[in-house]
Amino acid sequence: MMIRTATIEDLDAIAAVEAECFPAAEAASKDEFADRLVHYADYFWLMFDEDKLIAFVDGFVTNEPDLTDEMYAKANMHNASGRWQMIFGVNTLPSYRRHGYAGELIQRAIDTAKEQNRAGLVLTCKDELVCYYAKFGFMNEGHSDKSQHGGVAWNQMRLVLR
Known part of the structure; x- marks a missing residue:
């Protein structure tokens, strides 16, 4: 497996993986990904x-x-000199799940945040994923009052690095 950062040429593949991993109400659109890239x-x-x-x-x-x-x-x-690395999505194609691939990518994001001297990382997740992210050191701060993305109750989780 090879890991790298994205380019605009990855847009179609990124949008396709997202569409396969999230319900339509929660998935980012191809246009949103184009802007993000x-x-x-x-x-x-x-x-x-x-x-x-x-x-x-x-x-x-x-x-x-x-x-x-x-x-x-x-x-x-986005503010490249900001203190907090936000994580918007963790996506793995269903046929590739349960092999540790998402964990490798989460660890890569954590390592990058450390290298860039960030205060930490923040993500939101559904109740059933709280324990998964806790394995990486994320602490559950409870249900977010700032995110109801896709009409879902999200837990905000934070990994403090400094």
């Missing part, structure tokens, strides 16, 4: 099996401490 392609960690995109993690950097729904839609809120 323009603003923060280096904050997409992509995993390939040969030349097939099988998994990715994406998110931007900000000084805002909490993940909000506005962030998903406004890629221009």
